[in-house]
Amino acid sequence: MTGKALGNTTAQSLLNIAAGPVCARKEAALEIITKLAPGEGLKMNKMPGHWVLARLGKRVLRPGGMNLTRRMLEALRIQHRDDVVEFAPGMGITARLTLRSKPASYTAVERDQAAAKTVATYLTGERQQCVVGNASDTGLPDQSATVVYGEAMLTMQTEETKRQIVGEAHRLLKIGGRYGIHEMCLMSDNLDEKERRETERALTGVVHHGVRPLAVSEWRSLLESEGFEVRSVAMATMSLLEPGRLIRDEGMLGALRFVWNLLRDSEARRRVLEMRATFRRHRKQLGAVAITGSKR
Numbered sequence: 625m626t627g628k629a630l631g632n633t634t635a636q637s638l639l640n641i642a643a644g645p646v647c648a649r650k651e652a653a654l655e656i657i658t659k660l661a662p663g664e665g666l667k668m669n670k671m672p673g674h675w676v677l678a679r680l681g682k683r684v685l686r687p688g689g690m691n692l693t694r695r696m697l698e699a700l701r702i703q704h705r706d707d708v709v710e711f712a713p714g715m716g717i718t719a720r721l722t723l724r725s726k727p728a729s730y731t732a733v734e735r736d737q738a739a740a741k742t743v744a745t746y747l748t749g750e751r752q753q754c755v756v757g758n759a760s761d762t763g764l765p766d767q768s769a770t771v772v773y774g775e776a777m778l779t780m781q782t783e784e785t786k787r788q789i790v791g792e793a794h795r796l797l798k799i800g801g802r803y804g805i806h807e808m809c810l811m812s813d814n815l816d817e818k819e820r821r822e823t824e825r826a827l828t829g830v831v832h833h834g835v836r837p838l839a840v841s842e843w844r845s846l847l848e849s850e851g852f853e854v855r856s857v858a859m860a861t862m863s864l865l866e867p868g869r870l871i872r873d874e875g876m877l878g879a880l881r882f883v884w885n886l887l888r889d890s891e892a893r894r895r896v897l898e899m900r901a902t903f904r905r906h907r908k909q910l911g912a913v914a915i916t917g918s919k920r
């Protein structure tokens with residue numbers, strides 16, 4: 625495996641903090657939070673949109689919010705005997721929900737080192753790890769998982785990489801294993817090519833990475849063509865930055881912290897308002913979808 629497993633070092637640092645005097649603890653905690661912030665070293669005006677949001681304290685970075693995440697997890701039915709792989713856990717919010725089901729093992733594969741360190745702080749069990757690596761080529765053994773899922777991580781990929789990642793999920797799963805995705809979608813199957821390209825260009829322009837949502841039928845076809853039988857499809861509005869969704873996803877305190885941070889950083893505020901305006905402008909075309917399937 626090319627990736628690096630994280631877990632004990634960060635957990636140990638946090639334990640050391642817990643043991644020290646209050647002041648030292650505060651400073652060390654701040655240091656760790658700063659070190660763990662993804663997007664470190666990038667200028668705010670160039671940073672991928674999800675890391676702008678994460679640095680402002682937003683933890684839920686997927687288009688359909690926690691409600692659609694819960695629906696995906698319900699359909700995946702994770703149990704004690706499951707070996708779970710999560711692609712791109714980000715700030716580890718779904719990881720924490722999954723761990724409540726006490727699966728036999730949990731492995732996360734996250735490309736961003738700082739995000740991976742954050743996820744590792746939640747992993748205290750023996751067969752739990754977060755690997756810094758690429759979901760298109762994880763290096764994990766064939767048929768080593770019974771559940772694989774990933775949220776808000778395929779939409780940003782090219783067509784070829786989407787296929788590689790779905791193919792990698794298929795390789796990792798045992799026959800009958802379950803795969804779940806939660807992604808942005810186009811609301812119409814018949815969006816003309818010009819309108820589609822304009823929507824992609826507008827979104828890419830504000831989030832500063834590729835944004836290539838598919839229509840629900842195209843997401844389904846992608847899974848089917850890579851060897852999955854689709855089992856469930858659920859949809860939600862794409863309201864990532866709307867006040868109601870912000871409160872539902874982050875809680876009142878989390879939402880207030882986000883707004884407070886926004887007020888103190890004019891460049892971050894500009895980025896967030898620009899993203900929200902673009903999402904609103906394209907709201908008729910955009911939605912969120914969670915699809916689960918089983919390996920044929």
Ligand SMILES: C[S@@+](CC[C@H](N)C(=O)[O-])C[C@H]1O[C@@H](n2cnc3c(N)ncnc32)[C@H](O)[C@@H]1O
Binds near residue numbers: 713735759
């Ligand atoms: C929009 S965030 C979503 C994070 C989290 N899944 C969530 O829904 O809150 C995208 C995440 O995908 C990760 N990512 C993107 N491409 C990846 C890849 N090929 N392999 C692993 N992680 C990837 C990024 O580092 C980031 O953590």
